Amino acid sequence: MAKGDYRRYIETHRRYREQHRDVRNAAAREWRKNHPNIKERDREFNLHRYGITELDYSRMLVKQEGRCAICRTDNPANRKGASNWHVDHDHVTNEVRGLLCNRCNRAIGQFEDNPDLLLKAAAYLERAGAEQASSTASLPQSEVTNG
Numbered sequence: 001m002a003k004g005d006y007r008r009y010i011e012t013h014r015r016y017r018e019q020h021r022d023v024r025n026a027a028a029r030e031w032r033k034n035h036p037n038i039k040e041r042d043r044e045f046n047l048h049r050y051g052i053t054e055l056d057y058s059r060m061l062v063k064q065e066g067r068c069a070i071c072r073t074d075n076p077a078n079r080k081g082a083s084n085w086h087v088d089h090d091h092v093t094n095e096v097r098g099l100l101c102n103r104c105n106r107a108i109g110q111f112e113d114n115p116d117l118l119l120k121a122a123a124y125l126e127r128a129g130a131e132q133a134s135s136t137a138s139l140p141q142s143e144v145t146n147g
């Protein structure tokens with residue numbers, strides 16, 4: 001498939017999904033109604049995929065005091081729909097590292113589990129914050145408070 005053909009294909013499907021959103025949502029609701037145990041089955045599959053049991057998962061959660069291993073929130077979802085902690089694992093060895101909230105799991109995934117990139121991102125934020133603080137400090141007080 002040529003590059004232009006692929007883009008046209010993607011755009012056609014995007015428009016279809018937009019135009020048929022109500023029908024697609026109704027079909028999804030019907031499917032979930034007919035498959036009530038799917039969340040439990042998915043959860044069991046995911047735990048099995050990482051080589052842990054429900055007991056292992058529970059022990060990890062107790063060890064983490066019911067909180068995300070990174071940001072320490074007690075809310076695994078951070079969004080509507082997600083209700084379980086994400087099992088964080090090394091994508092090379094498949095070794096489980098801990099349980100993360102949705103936001104932290106997605107964030108480290110975006111950084112491809114690369115500690116160097118995460119450190120560079122943290123340094124960037126610190127530099128930007130320091131630069132912003134120093135530029136704000138040089139403004140007259142009336143501009144700082146009135147914006």
